[in-house]
Amino acid sequence: MPATFFLPSFYSSIAVFLLGAIALVVSSGYSVGAALLLLGGLYVLCSRHKPALTKQDWLVLAALVLYGLMGIIEGLFYQYPSRAYDLPSRFLAAAIALFFVLKYPPRLTWVWAGLATGGVLAGCWAGYQKIFLHIDRAKGFTHVIQFGNISMLTGLFCLAGLAWACTRPNKRGWILWLSLGALGGIAGSLFSGSRGGWIGLPLIALIFFRVYHQYFSLRLKLLFSTAIVGLAVVIYSVPQFGVQQRIHEAINNISLYTQGQSNTSLGARFEMWNGASQLFMAKPIFGWGKAQYKSAMTELADQGKAHPVVKMFDHPHNEILNNAAKQGIVGILALLFLYVVPLRLFASGLRAASLTQRSLATAGFLLPIAYIDFGLSQAFLTHNSGVMVYAFWLIVLWGSYRFYSTQK
Numbered sequence: 218m219p220a221t222f223f224l225p226s227f228y229s230s231i232a233v234f235l236l237g238a239i240a241l242v243v244s245s246g247y248s249v250g251a252a253l254l255l256l257g258g259l260y261v262l263c264s265r266h267k268p269a270l271t272k273q274d275w276l277v278l279a280a281l282v283l284y285g286l287m288g289i290i291e292g293l294f295y296q297y298p299s300r301a302y303d304l305p306s307r308f309l310a311a312a313i314a315l316f317f318v319l320k321y322p323p324r325l326t327w328v329w330a331g332l333a334t335g336g337v338l339a340g341c342w343a344g345y346q347k348i349f350l351h352i353d354r355a356k357g358f359t360h361v362i363q364f365g366n367i368s369m370l371t372g373l374f375c376l377a378g379l380a381w382a383c384t385r386p387n388k389r390g391w392i393l394w395l396s397l398g399a400l401g402g403i404a405g406s407l408f409s410g411s412r413g414g415w416i417g418l419p420l421i422a423l424i425f426f427r428v429y430h431q432y433f434s435l436r437l438k439l440l441f442s443t444a445i446v447g448l449a450v451v452i453y454s455v456p457q458f459g460v461q462q463r464i465h466e467a468i469n470n471i472s473l474y475t476q477g478q479s480n481t482s483l484g485a486r487f488e489m490w491n492g493a494s495q496l497f498m499a500k501p502i503f504g505w506g507k508a509q510y511k512s513a514m515t516e517l518a519d520q521g522k523a524h525p526v527v528k529m530f531d532h533p534h535n536e537i538l539n540n541a542a543k544q545g546i547v548g549i550l551a552l553l554f555l556y557v558v559p560l561r562l563f564a565s566g567l568r569a570a571s572l573t574q575r576s577l578a579t580a581g582f583l584l585p586i587a588y589i590d591f592g593l594s595q596a597f598l599t600h601n602s603g604v605m606v607y608a609f610w611l612i613v614l615w616g617s618y619r620f621y622s623t624q625k
Contacts, residue, residue, distance in 0.1 A: 225257065225260075225317075225320070225321040226321045226322070226323070226324065228253070228257060228321070229254070229257060229317065229318065229321045229322065229323045230323040230324045230326075230327035230328075231253070231327070232250045232251075232253035232254045232257065232323070233250060233254070233323040233327055233328050233331055233613050234250070234323075234327045234328075234330060234331035234334075235249050235250035235253065235331065236249075236250030236251060236254070236331060236609060236610070236613065237250070237328070237331030237332040237333075237334065237335040237371065237374075238330075238331045238332075238334040238335045238338065239335070239338075240335055240339075240367065240371070240602075240606065241335065241338070241339040241342065241357045241358070241359070241364055241367060241368055241371070241405070242335075242338045242339060242342050242357065242358075243358065244358040245358070245601070246358070247367075247601075247602050247605045247606055247609075248601070248605055250331075250609070251307075251310070251311070251314070251605050251608075251609045254314035254317055254318065254609060254612070254613075255310045255311075255313060255314045257314065257317030257318075257321070258310075258313035258314035258315065258316045258317040258318075259313060260317065261316045261317045261320050261321075262313065262316055266320070267316060267320070268316060268319040268320040270319070271619070273562050273615075273619070274315070274319060274615075274619070276558050276561075276562065277315060277558060277559070277562070277611065277612065277615050278312050278315060279554075279558075280554050280555045280558040280559075281308045281309070281311050281312040281315070281555075281608060281611070281612075282308070282309060282312050283551050283554060283555075284305070284308050284551050284552070284554070284555045285305040285306065285307070285308030285309040285312070286305070286309075287305070287544060287547070287548060287551045288301075288302070288304060288305025288308075289302055289305045289306070291506055291507065291543070291544060292305070294506070295506045295507070295508045295509075297507070297508060301507070303601070304598075304599070304601065304604055307601070307604045307605060307608060308604065308608050310608075311608035311609050311611065311612050312612075314609065314612055315612040315615070315616060318612050318613055318615075318616030318617070319616050319619065319620075322616050322617050322619075322620040322621075323613065323616075323617060325381060325573065325577075325617065325621070328378075328613065328617060329375075329378040329381060329382070329391070329395060330394070332371055332374045332375050332378060332395075332398055333375055333378070333394045333395045333397065333398030334398065335371050335398070335402070336368070336371045336372050336374075336375050336397070336398030336399060336400070336401040336402035336405075337394075337397050337398050337401040338401070339357070339364075339367075339368040339371060339401055339402055339405035340368070340400065340401025340402060340403075340404040340405045340408075341401065342355070342357055342405070343355035343357065343364070343368065343404065343405040343408035343409060344404060344405075344408055346408070347408040347457065347459070348457055353410075353459075354408075354409050354410040354411075354459070355405065355408040355409045355410075356409060357405075359600075359602050360600060360602070361409050361410070361411065362409075362411045362413065362594075362595050363595075363597070363600050363602045363603060364405070364409050364411070364602075365405065365406040365407075365408075365409025365410065365411025365414055366406065366411050366413060366414040366587070366591045366595070366597065367602060367603075367606050368401075368402050368403075368404075368405030368406045368409065369402060369403060369405070369406035369411075369414040369415075369587070370402070370414075370583075370584070370587045370606065371398070371402035371405075372398065372399045372400070372401065372402020372403040372404075372405070372406070373399070373402070373421060373580075373583050373587060374402075374580045374583070374610075375395045375396070375398035375399035375402060376395075376399045376425065377576050377577075377579040377580040377583060378395045378398075378576055378580070379392060379395050379396065379399075379576070380429065380572040380573075380575055380576040380579070381572060381573050381576035381577075382395050383572060384572050384573055404458075407452060407458045407459070407460055408457075408458065408459070410459050410460075410462075410463045412463055412464075412467060412594070413590065413591055413593060413594035413595055414587075414590065414591060416590055416593060416594075417586065417587065417589070417590030420586070420590075421583065421586065421587070421590075422445070424579070424582070424583065424586065425579070427567075428567050428568075428575065428579050429575075466482070467482075467483060469481075470482055470483035470484055471483060474487055479524045479526050480526055484526075485524075485526045485527075485529075485530070485534075486533075486534045486535070486594060488523060488524040488526050488527050489514075489526075489527050489530055489532075489533035489534055489535070489538075490533055490534075490535055490538055491523060491524075492514050492517050492518075492522075492523035492524075492527045492533065493514075493533035493535070493538040493539065493541065493542040494538065494541075495517060495522060495523065496510070496513050496514065496517070496541075496542040497538070497541040497542050497545065499513075500545060501545050501546055502545045502546055502547065503544065503545045503547055504540075504541065504542055504543045504544045504545035504547075504548060505542060505543055506543055506544075507531075507543050510531070510532070510542055510543050511528075511531055513542075514527045514528065514530075515527075515528050531599075532596040532599050533596070534594055534595055534596060535592065535593060535594065535595075535596065536552065536588075536589075536591075536592025536593075536595070536596050536597055536598060537549060537552065537592065539596040539599065540552045552598075555585075555607075556585040556588070556589060557585075559581055559582070559584060559585050559611055559614075559615070560582060560585050560586070562581070562615065563577075563578045563579075563581035563582040563614075563615075563618065564578075564582060565578070566578025566579075566581075566582075566618060566622065567579060567582060569622070571621075571622075573621050574618065574621060574622050577614055577617050577618040577621065578618060580614055581611070581614040581615060581618055584607065584610055584611060584614065588603075588607055591603075
């Protein structure tokens with residue numbers, strides 16, 4: 218391998234390792250690897266040798282740029298202060314970084330090692346906060362829901378990487394490390410008590426089954442199914458995880474809501490969803506914009522059309538309804554495009570003969586699936602962590618999948 222390729226590729230590998238390894242255990246850790254990839258992207262754009270883009274590459278770029286421009290256009294129209302452009306600009310930064318990943322894809326050993334390390338560290342850090350610091354819900358250095366869901370996503374990525382691990386000469390070590398990363402990532406979610414990340418687990422389990430079931434005998438399938446059920450019972454029973462308490466709280470919240478009590482976690486969400494739906498119906502094309510959203514919700518409450526609890530929040534804790542209320546149908550379509558592009562591009566790799574390709578395709582497919590799940594109860598892309606993790610893991614997984622799909 219020529220030195221002109223090796224050095225940037227090594228830099229790419231280090232950046233992606235950090236993107237996975239320190240995302241949740243260092244303050245704004247998810248930005249470190251991303252910033253390095255952005256610098257790499259600027260370097261490639263300023264160089265003479267840019268990667269040749271395929272139709273699929275343009276789709277990824279279009280999804281990122283379109284969603285970023287939506288936020289920027291909204292800010293210009295409503296004359297938002299400069300800080301309002303921070304989130305949408307990160308999608309554009311990821312689009313720039315994609316050029317670097319396509320030109321110098323990271324080595325997969327660094328990709329999966331970073332994720333496994335990140336899962337283990339997140340689980341240990343969350344367990345320390347929950348058990349030793351007696352924090353009610355572990356949150357690392359970010360919002361508790363963001364921490365729990367990103368930790369869960371890290372664990373799911375590690376599970377996807379197990380297929381790749383089976384192709385390695387030292388597969389036992391890789392299988393062990395990725396398994397620990399998966400357990401750590403899932404444990405971090407459990408310690409955080411972020412229920413939104415648990416809702417989609419049955420669907421995600423079905424995806425894993427459809428992708429890999431032909432590699433296992435009936436006996437192993439039954440063994441794994443029994444182990445999963447047993448693990449779920451243990452997790453539910455161990456009080457330190459707090460799962461039983463959070464599930465009981467959810468059931469109680471729903472019961473109270475049916476009795477007219479909305480001042481609970483789920484009750485407030487139901488009221489916010491109702492209010493956001495009304496705002497969308499009032500301005501269905503372009504929405505109210507972030508600037509007018511809260512005042513419009515407050516007016517609904519003052520008119521008796523929404524519960525007063527909606528006044529406390531800046532978004533309706535639902536990704537689609539957030540875009541619907543603030544950006545109308547245009548915002549919904551931009552969000553759906555951001556989800557559908559990776560689903561479409563990675564779907565063909567779910568049955569690839571190569572386990573390396575299949576593992577990357579599975580991780581890439583799970584990224585929007587997980588975010589759709591997270592977005593049911595949280596406007597995940599209104600947070601820096603949510604944007605950085607989605608946008609930059611999308612380009613890393615796509616760039617890696619595209620490169621290794623061409624290898625014999």
